[in-house]
Amino acid sequence: MKHLYKLTIKEASDKLYRGEITSVELVNSVMERIEQIEDKVGAYITVTRELALEQAKKSDERRKKGRVLSPIDGIPIAVKDLFNTKGVRTTAASKILDDFVPQYESTATKKLWDAGAVLVGKTNLDQFAMGSSTETSAFKTTKNPWDLSRVPGGSSGGSAAAVAADMCIAALGTDTGGSIRQPASLCGIVGLKPTYGRVSRYGVNAMASSLDTIGPMTKTVEDAAILLNIIAGQDKYDSTTLATKVPNYLSSLGQDIKDLTIGIPKEFYGKGMDSEVDMIVKNAINIFKERGIKVVEVSLPSVKYALDVYYIIVWAEVASNMARYDGIRYGHSKIKNQKLVSSKSEGSKIKNLEDVYITSRTEGLGDEVKRRVMLGNYVLSSGYYDAYYKKAQQVRNLVKQDFEKVFKNVDILLTPVSPTAAFKIAEKTDNPLQMYLSDIHTVPINPAGVPAMSIPAGFTKNNLPVGIQLIAPQCGEETIFKLASAFEKVTDFHKQRPNL
Amino acid sequence: MTKLSIDDVEHIARLSRLELTQAEKEKFAKQLSNVIGYVEELNEVKTNDVEVMSQVTGLNNVTEIDLLEAGNISYNHIEKNAPEFRDGSFVVPGIFQD
Numbered sequence: 001m002k003h004l005y006k007l008t009i010k011e012a013s014d015k016l017y018r019g020e021i022t023s024v025e026l027v028n029s030v031m032e033r034i035e036q037i038e039d040k041v042g043a044y045i046t047v048t049r050e051l052a053l054e055q056a057k058k059s060d061e062r063r064k065k066g067r068v069l070s071p072i073d074g075i076p077i078a079v080k081d082l083f084n085t086k087g088v089r090t091t092a093a094s095k096i097l098d099d100f101v102p103q104y105e106s107t108a109t110k111k112l113w114d115a116g117a118v119l120v121g122k123t124n125l126d127q128f129a130m131g132s133s134t135e136t137s138a139f140k141t142t143k144n145p146w147d148l149s150r151v152p153g154g155s156s157g158g159s160a161a162a163v164a165a166d167m168c169i170a171a172l173g174t175d176t177g178g179s180i181r182q183p184a185s186l187c188g189i190v191g192l193k194p195t196y197g198r199v200s201r202y203g204v205n206a207m208a209s210s211l212d213t214i215g216p217m218t219k220t221v222e223d224a225a226i227l228l229n230i231i232a233g234q235d236k237y238d239s240t241t242l243a244t245k246v247p248n249y250l251s252s253l254g255q256d257i258k259d260l261t262i263g264i265p266k267e268f269y270g271k272g273m274d275s276e277v278d279m280i281v282k283n284a285i286n287i288f289k290e291r292g293i294k295v296v297e298v299s300l301p302s303v304k305y306a307l308d309v310y311y312i313i314v315w316a317e318v319a320s321n322m323a324r325y326d327g328i329r330y331g332h333s334k335i336k337n338q339k340l341v342s343s344k345s346e347g348s349k350i351k352n353l354e355d356v357y358i359t360s361r362t363e364g365l366g367d368e369v370k371r372r373v374m375l376g377n378y379v380l381s382s383g384y385y386d387a388y389y390k391k392a393q394q395v396r397n398l399v400k401q402d403f404e405k406v407f408k409n410v411d412i413l414l415t416p417v418s419p420t421a422a423f424k425i426a427e428k429t430d431n432p433l434q435m436y437l438s439d440i441h442t443v444p445i446n447p448a449g450v451p452a453m454s455i456p457a458g459f460t461k462n463n464l465p466v467g468i469q470l471i472a473p474q475c476g477e478e479t480i481f482k483l484a485s486a487f488e489k490v491t492d493f494h495k496q497r498p499n500l
Numbered sequence: 501m502t503k504l505s506i507d508d509v510e511h512i513a514r515l516s517r518l519e520l521t522q523a524e525k526e527k528f529a530k531q532l533s534n535v536i537g538y539v540e541e542l543n544e545v546k547t548n549d550v551e552v553m554s555q556v557t558g559l560n561n562v563t564e565i566d567l568l569e570a571g572n573i574s575y576n577h578i579e580k581n582a583p584e585f586r587d588g589s590f591v592v593p594g595i596f597q598d
Contacts, residue, residue: 449556
């Protein structure tokens, strides 16, 4: 069979089950696809071809013995290069981790390999997940597979592009303020940001620890449910993971949705929104109405301030989290190749420990990381702390309360994901504020900790994909799966693929 | 609206253990002023009676027995990533002048 790389997890899993294909054939097909188009798309920082074939062989052997581990046994999956993968270079797309090889595995990826999945490679991202276009990567610019002159979104842009261009069967991403949902929307795939604490963050490079989440990026809603089933759950290595029982998300698919009420929060519409995106979202609302669902307008007044809250908290937590990059224990360092005994000799810039910190960080960290670290130290400074950081934490409470109130009356919220379709490469790189504003509809979700999914909902006249966002209350992923699968069933946007 | 001066940028760069060129100081002063100015709209919100919220899970005092799990990470692995490593320790320049 040709073009196995086009398959979804479900399709590939069924073919493996029926013995029509082997995992080695599937991996070879995906690797061939990567070889053909990686030069154009630039989705990967590292492709793990040999490891993948080794894992695939083992999967095929297990299958022969009737010892299949899970529905993803033998399925090639790409992982954002922010997850520590034992023995496989993990860079966070930063020079400061250029040659870093983790000595342990993140919980989320460990669960994938324990379930038999195959690692295709590590995908490109905005440096330390700080960005909305994947352009802050220190290594390469990933292109949007639908239009190579445009960005794939970010920060999980490599994962989104790899899924959209069939350079993997599915992928993992991380989402602190939209980093799964916005690239999913801009690349025309499904991206789920689960409830905060639903998936362990252990072993994933931290950006803003009180907001960071991990989730699937897939070709279909069903594939997202398959992956979430595997990666969700409490983890003793991440004390913020929830004890709430993990349901079988697959059983939500195709369930009756007639009794559900969708809320349309007016704050997510209007100002700054592209008219084509507006039309696509309204069309999606009509599709739900036609299925007999009640749609009501609602209001989340504090959401107006969510972007401010989000960025202040992000800067503060980034400043703390990035302090670990000091050039002492791992990563880019000025200690290396310096003869320390003679470091006080003339010509050496490194005279003491602080020089190591300053020089290693200055050389190793990119501009966006520097901006956020400096802003974090600014808002946390004595004299400014109350005005910025404390204020943001208070308004965060108001944002969370707004979501709690609105979910007393509706089951789910439907909003745009991004105010525009994919923008041009380099269009916003010199203007951080403009870049930040492209997250305006995705960031309010993270301070509240609730789950949200981006699903393909249409195309602009220029054939650029546009997604809609479904937001549920805490641990309400099942409601999202119900509605998203119902939408997918009557539309074919998710079946469209870019010409490459 | 707050504007960050070159002096402000030098101060926060120092707190951040970063060294900036003159051109970078000018660029960052402009960019950082821009975003700080934007988020100051938060001042409109009345928060006198609102509690500070640092996390959303509601979980409290989650503890775990602090046990060393043998075999996870070896000296050998740590040494491979370390810039300088000798006799089971990281090597760093002196903190105090002699």
